[in-house]
Amino acid sequence: MSASEKAKAQMEQVAGKAVRKAAHAMGKEDLAVKGAALEARGKARHVKEKGKGP
Template sequence: MSAGEKAKAKAEQVVGKAVRKAAHAMGNETTAAKGAALETRGKGRETKEKGKDAGGLGR
């Protein structure tokens, strides 16, 4: 997993989680859903990169 991709994945997860929690606390469900989507995208990116490291089909 390249350091840049790993950092992107983790940043998306952290920012997404923060946005989701803050928006949910303020009652803004649309923004909370966008934050959740960002968090999920970060998790997906991390999974993809881990697959590449393990010698999966992503290479």
């Protein structure tokens, strides 16, 4: 897993979580769904990169 891909995956997870939590706090469920999707994309990228090996 390259360092840049690992950082990108982590950034997507963190950004998605922040968007999701902020949207829930403001009561904007459509934005919360987009944040959850971004977080899931980051997790999927992490799993994909982890599976590539050294």
